[in-house]
Amino acid sequence: MTPSTTLSTTVAPPALDEIRINTLRFLAVDMVQKAKSGHPGLPLGSAAMAYTLWDRFLKFNPRDPFWPDRDRFVLSAGHGCALLYALLHVTGFDLPLEELKRFRQWGSRTPGHPEYGKTPGVEATTGPLGQGLANAVGMAIAEVALAARFNRPGHHIVDHYTYVLASDGDLEEGISCEAGSEAGHLRLGKLIVLYANNHITIEGSTELAFTEDRMARFAAFGWHVQRVEQSNDVDAVALALKAAREERGRPSLILVRTHIGFGSPHKQDTAAAHGEPLGVEEVRLTKEGLGWPVTPLFHIPDEALEHFRKAITRGSAAQADWESRLKAFAKDNAELAAEFQRVINRQLPQRWDTNLPTFTSADGPMATRIASGKTIAVLNSRLPEMMGGSADLAPSTFTNMDGAGNFEPENWAGRNMHFGIREHAMGAILNGMALHRGLIPFGGTFLIFSDYMRPPMRLAAMNALPVIYVFTHDSIAMGEDGPTHQPVEQLVGLRSIPGMVVIRPADANETVIAWRIAIGRKDGPVALVLTRQALPVLDLARYPGIYEGVVLGGYILADSSSSAKPEIILIATGSEVHLALEARDRLASEGVRARVVSVPSTNLFSMQSEPYRDKVLPPGVPLLAIEAGASLGWNSYVGPQIAVIGVDTFGASAPGPVVMDHYGFTVENVCRQAHKLLRPLKEKP
Numbered sequence: 001m002t003p004s005t006t007l008s009t010t011v012a013p014p015a016l017d018e019i020r021i022n023t024l025r026f027l028a029v030d031m032v033q034k035a036k037s038g039h040p041g042l043p044l045g046s047a048a049m050a051y052t053l054w055d056r057f058l059k060f061n062p063r064d065p066f067w068p069d070r071d072r073f074v075l076s077a078g079h080g081c082a083l084l085y086a087l088l089h090v091t092g093f094d095l096p097l098e099e100l101k102r103f104r105q106w107g108s109r110t111p112g113h114p115e116y117g118k119t120p121g122v123e124a125t126t127g128p129l130g131q132g133l134a135n136a137v138g139m140a141i142a143e144v145a146l147a148a149r150f151n152r153p154g155h156h157i158v159d160h161y162t163y164v165l166a167s168d169g170d171l172e173e174g175i176s177c178e179a180g181s182e183a184g185h186l187r188l189g190k191l192i193v194l195y196a197n198n199h200i201t202i203e204g205s206t207e208l209a210f211t212e213d214r215m216a217r218f219a220a221f222g223w224h225v226q227r228v229e230q231s232n233d234v235d236a237v238a239l240a241l242k243a244a245r246e247e248r249g250r251p252s253l254i255l256v257r258t259h260i261g262f263g264s265p266h267k268q269d270t271a272a273a274h275g276e277p278l279g280v281e282e283v284r285l286t287k288e289g290l291g292w293p294v295t296p297l298f299h300i301p302d303e304a305l306e307h308f309r310k311a312i313t314r315g316s317a318a319q320a321d322w323e324s325r326l327k328a329f330a331k332d333n334a335e336l337a338a339e340f341q342r343v344i345n346r347q348l349p350q351r352w353d354t355n356l357p358t359f360t361s362a363d364g365p366m367a368t369r370i371a372s373g374k375t376i377a378v379l380n381s382r383l384p385e386m387m388g389g390s391a392d393l394a395p396s397t398f399t400n401m402d403g404a405g406n407f408e409p410e411n412w413a414g415r416n417m418h419f420g421i422r423e424h425a426m427g428a429i430l431n432g433m434a435l436h437r438g439l440i441p442f443g444g445t446f447l448i449f450s451d452y453m454r455p456p457m458r459l460a461a462m463n464a465l466p467v468i469y470v471f472t473h474d475s476i477a478m479g480e481d482g483p484t485h486q487p488v489e490q491l492v493g494l495r496s497i498p499g500m501v502v503i504r505p506a507d508a509n510e511t512v513i514a515w516r517i518a519i520g521r522k523d524g525p526v527a528l529v530l531t532r533q534a535l536p537v538l539d540l541a542r543y544p545g546i547y548e549g550v551v552l553g554g555y556i557l558a559d560s561s562s563s564a565k566p567e568i569i570l571i572a573t574g575s576e577v578h579l580a581l582e583a584r585d586r587l588a589s590e591g592v593r594a595r596v597v598s599v600p601s602t603n604l605f606s607m608q609s610e611p612y613r614d615k616v617l618p619p620g621v622p623l624l625a626i627e628a629g630a631s632l633g634w635n636s637y638v639g640p641q642i643a644v645i646g647v648d649t650f651g652a653s654a655p656g657p658v659v660m661d662h663y664g665f666t667v668e669n670v671c672r673q674a675h676k677l678l679r680p681l682k683e684k685p
């Protein structure tokens with residue numbers, strides 16, 4: 001039997017509550033109807049429980065949406081955002097009624113799904129189901145981690161809850177299992193999920209595809225689970241929320257039986273309430289049925305508004321109380337208080353990068369994953385806000401921070417995270433940690449498994465979140481594990497995400513700079529792409545441009561030996577840069593002037609000025625791109641005189657150097673391709 005509590009008191013909410021709940025319902029309905037687009041069903045069904053949470057429990061200040069110790073509220077079922085916008089408006093956030101009337105229109109602050117940064121009070125971009133729930137796990141992790149670091153006896157400056165409103169779709173998505181399992185394991189007692197169980201998704205009843213006992217599932221994950229039979233029963237919802245808040249040893253799932261499209265005579269409990277407006281006539285019938293005036297549209301009774309706006313006084317008082325506690329804390333712990341402000345504001349400490357390692361040729365050959373590990377060791381000692389780990393591959397990704405301890409229920413001060421083999425949740429948890437603020441989150445796995453975490457990576461980029469990914473085993477050169485483990489199309493795929501910066505360093509020193517860029521970037525994610533195999537360390541005396549060059553994304557590493565314009569440019573990234581250097585020497589002995597351009601980051605390089613890019617890649621000079629990844633993408637660099645040595649099929653299982661040979665990553669082949677490219681030019685009369 002499911003270890004659960006079932007709560008039910010009266011069904012109809014008291015009159016005043018009902019008016020306020022209907023205010024939210026019909027604001028959402030009118031928004032969707034006016035936009036002729038959107039989802040009225042979830043707002044109608046979930047307004048009562050959202051109201052209960054926001055009215056009786058949620059700690060927030062509409063006048064300062066981002067004060068650090070607010071409770072977090074994530075609407076994981078982002079398609080129901082009309083409800084969230086209604087809540088934000090009535091409680092007094094800077095979201096005027098006009099914005100509700102412009103729901104889903106160009107330039108409005110009420111987009112079709114909640115977008116972080118666009119609407120005050122929206123804590124996370126949601127819409128891809130399951131992400132918000134996993135983000136919330138990351139936020140709850142950040143809360144306990146910061147509490148462990150900063151709270152002192154008598155001083156609780158980090159002390160808030162993280163709430164989620166999730167739907168059937170959120171729980172159907174696999175990520176909810178990964179994140180739920182992780183949250184249960186970590187015993188995140190201040191994470192509370194309200195699950196709107198309305199039995200309906202787009203294709204119809206959940207009986208079609210979703211029949212397991214969800215409460216048993218979450219109980220098995222180690223969660224505290226409760227059931228509320230009537231979502232309109234605000235007292236039962238409140239009772240469950242109270243019990244969930246008191247349960248500090250386990251995260252809480254409150255399954256609330258809701259009714260999609262509640263009150264709509266023809267659409268309640270049907271999929272028709274899901275993704276389209278109710279229709280003018282049905283809106284009328286629904287309003288009449290629930291005792292609501294049909295007009296005016298966007299009606300907000302005075303009493304309801306007055307009541308909702310008390311959130312401002314309540315929230316300001318909560319914030320003022322926190323600020324005075326922060327002052328008292330600062331009095332006793334001045335340094336720690338300054339440190340708290342620093343990390344919350346995402347500022348880096350003075351001289352954080354002065355001790356970063358420099359490598360000489362004698363340190364090589366060295367895999368860039370090893371150089372990354374050595375860099376992390378130094379960063380870790382300077383940046384106690386670094387927190388991260390790997391999806392069970394730390395011995396291979398070199399992401400462990402020595403001396404930082406394991407982050408686990410008995411030690412929330414630990415900073416090494418063990419995400420388990422849960423890449424998808426790892427990505428979304430990292431986003432939640434970044435959204436919370438106060439930490440520099442990073443996560444590692446093999447580059448091939450970035451595929452498993454692409455949805456949250458895309459959202460990290462969309463939300464401009466400073467998250468760092470450490471992706472090792474970056475090409476077919478990783479060898480024996482074969483094509484299942486050899487990334488081919490991942491590089492171009494990741495580079496194509498708007499706002500993502502991918503850096504594939506060529507050696508240990510480029511890796512150090514890549515980390516410096518990653519730590520310094522505050523407005524978006526950085527993916528570090530690193531080798532398993534050892535590479536020579538570029539001699540800094542011979543190649544002095546490395547430091548500035550990596551920052552620019554691409555640079556002239558080695559020019560043709562004479563001062564004359566190069567005849568051909570070998571453009572390469574990561575491990576293939578060394579091949580290009582060797583080929584350049586061979587070509588020189590064959591009388592061809594070749595320049596080697598290292599492009600650790602095509603994303604950064606494309607941000608540079610045209611004159612700089614033209615200096616590095618002068619128009620008219622033929623280009624031979626060499627990268628052990630899909631050739632797609634390199635064509636954008638050139639006119640007709642381009643050739644690419646890439647990998648446009650899957651890889652193969654054999655020792656790495658053998659695979660590279662077979663795929664044409666040899667000096668001979670590079671020189672052959674270079675001559676082939678040059679021949680028509682030389683043959684011109």
Ligand SMILES: Cc1ncc(C[n+]2csc(CCOP(=O)(O)OP(=O)(O)O)c2C)c(N)n1
Nearest residue numbers: 042079127128129167168169170200201202
């Ligand atoms: C990852 C993902 N897959 C598919 C969708 C498209 N989608 C939007 S809402 C929805 C159905 C959601 O049903 P449910 O979660 O029960 O929400 P409700 O019916 O309560 O509104 C689907 C499939 C999505 N938003 N995200």
